[in-house]
Amino acid sequence: MVTGAAGFIGSRLALHLAQRGHIVHACDWADDSGCTPLDPDPNSTASRLRAARMATVRQAPGVQWQRLDVAHPSQLLDWMGSVRPERVIHLAAQAGVRHSMQAPQDFVASNLVGFANVLLACHQHQVARLLYASSSSVYGMRSEAPFEEADRTDRPQSFYAATKQANEAMAFSFHAQYGLKSLGMRFFTVYGPWGRPDMAPYLFAQAIRRQQPVTLFAGGELMRDFTYVDDTVAAVTALAQHEARWQGAAVVNVGHQRPIRVIDFVQVLSDLLQTSPLIEHAPMQTADVALTCASESRLLSWLDAWPDTPLQEGLGQFVQWLEGWDPLGNRQA
Numbered sequence: 001m002v003t004g005a006a007g008f009i010g011s012r013l014a015l016h017l018a019q020r021g022h023i024v025h026a027c028d029w030a031d032d033s034g035c036t037p038l039d040p041d042p043n044s045t046a047s048r049l050r051a052a053r054m055a056t057v058r059q060a061p062g063v064q065w066q067r068l069d070v071a072h073p074s075q076l077l078d079w080m081g082s083v084r085p086e087r088v089i090h091l092a093a094q095a096g097v098r099h100s101m102q103a104p105q106d107f108v109a110s111n112l113v114g115f116a117n118v119l120l121a122c123h124q125h126q127v128a129r130l131l132y133a134s135s136s137s138v139y140g141m142r143s144e145a146p147f148e149e150a151d152r153t154d155r156p157q158s159f160y161a162a163t164k165q166a167n168e169a170m171a172f173s174f175h176a177q178y179g180l181k182s183l184g185m186r187f188f189t190v191y192g193p194w195g196r197p198d199m200a201p202y203l204f205a206q207a208i209r210r211q212q213p214v215t216l217f218a219g220g221e222l223m224r225d226f227t228y229v230d231d232t233v234a235a236v237t238a239l240a241q242h243e244a245r246w247q248g249a250a251v252v253n254v255g256h257q258r259p260i261r262v263i264d265f266v267q268v269l270s271d272l273l274q275t276s277p278l279i280e281h282a283p284m285q286t287a288d289v290a291l292t293c294a295s296e297s298r299l300l301s302w303l304d305a306w307p308d309t310p311l312q313e314g315l316g317q318f319v320q321w322l323e324g325w326d327p328l329g330n331r332q333a
C-alpha cells in the first residue's frame with residue numbers, strides 16, 4: 001500500500017513497484033482533476049501535476065486506486081481492512097517548510113491526525129511493517145555534518161519539521177505499546193521529473209527559462225544534500241525488501257552526503273538550460289536551515305547497493321521532462 005500516490009515521490013514509487021510485478025494499492029485525497037481540499041483550483045500547477053501523475057499511476061497494470069483522506073479515520077481503516085496489505089509505505093502528507101511558515105494549520109490534519117490514523121490502522125490490521133516519510137528537516141539548524149540518525153532532533157526550525165519529528169515519536173510509541181515495526185525515512189531534498197512546483201528546482205528552472213529573477217536566500221550559500229528521485233525510490237524499495245535488517249521503530253537517512261551550495265545548483269541548472277540566471281538576493285527565512293547533509297552509513301549498511309545519480313545527470317532528466325511538460329510559449333506552468 002502506498003499513500004500519497006498522486007504526489008511527486010509516491011507516484012514514482014507506485015509505478016516502480018507495479019513495473020516490478022507488485023500489486024500496489026495506491027491512494028491519495030486528490031480528485032480526478034488533481035484538486036485537494038487545500039488546493040481546490042484545477043488550474044493550479046500543483047493540481048495539474050497531481051492529475052497527470054495520478055493518471056499514469058492508475059493506468060499501470062497491478063495498481064488499484066482509492067481516493068481517500070488519511071485524516072478521516074474510518075476511510076483508511078475500512079480500506080486497509082479490505083486490502084490487508086503486507087507493507088504500508090506512507091508518504092501522504094502536507095509537505096513544504098515555507099508553506100508551514102504561512103499556514104501551520106494546514107499541516108495538522110494530514111501530518112498529525114493522518115499519521116495517527118495510519119498507525120492505528122496498521123496496528124488494528126496487523127500490518128507487518130510500516131515505512132513512512134520523515135525529513136531531513138528534523139535535524140533543525142546546525143553546522144556540524146554529516147547528520148547522523150542518533151543526533152538530536154528536538155529543535156525543529158519549522159512547524160513542518162515538528163510534525164515529522166512528532167511522527168517519529170508517535171511511531172516509536174506504537175512500537176513500545178504494540179510492537180508495530182516501523183521505519184522513518186528521512187528524505188533529503190528530492191528532485192527530478194514530475195517534481196513539486198513549490199520546491200527550489202522547479203521554481204529556479206521556471207524563473208531561468210522565463211528570464212525572471214531567481215530568488216536566492218542568504219546569498220545562495222545555503223547547502224543542500226539533493227537526492228535524485230529514482231535514487232530515493234530505489235532506497236525505499238530496497239528498504240521494504242530488506243526489512244529484516246531494520247528492527248523496532250527505526251529511522252534512516254536517505255541522502256548521499258554530498259551537499260552543494262544552492263548557488264552552484266543554480267549554475268548547473270542554468271548551464272543545462274543554456275540560459276544565464278538573473279539573480280535576486282533575499283535574507284534567509286526563519287524556517288530555513290543553513291545546511292543539510294546526510295550521513296549515509298546506516299543506509300549503506302542495510303542495502304547491498306544504492307544508486308547515486310550525479311547531479312548533472314539527474315538535473316538533465318529534470319530539465320528534459322520540464323521542457324516537455326511546459327514548452328515555452330505555452331501557458332505558464
Ligand SMILES: NC(=O)c1ccc[n+]([C@@H]2O[C@H](COP(=O)([O-])OP(=O)(O)OC[C@H]3O[C@@H](n4cnc5c(N)ncnc54)[C@H](O)[C@@H]3O)[C@@H](O)[C@H]2O)c1
Binds near residue numbers: 134187191
Ligand atoms: N520531496 C522532498 O524533497 C521531501 C523531503 C523530505 C520529506 N518528504 C516527505 O515525503 C513525502 C512525499 O513528498 P512529496 O515531495 O512527494 O510531496 P507531494 O506533495 O508531491 O505528495 C504528497 C501527496 O500526499 C497527498 N496527501 C496530502 N494529505 C493527504 C491526506 N490527508 N490524505 C491523502 N492524501 C494526502 C497529496 O495530495 C500529495 O499527492 C511527504 O511525506 C513529504 O513530507 C519529501
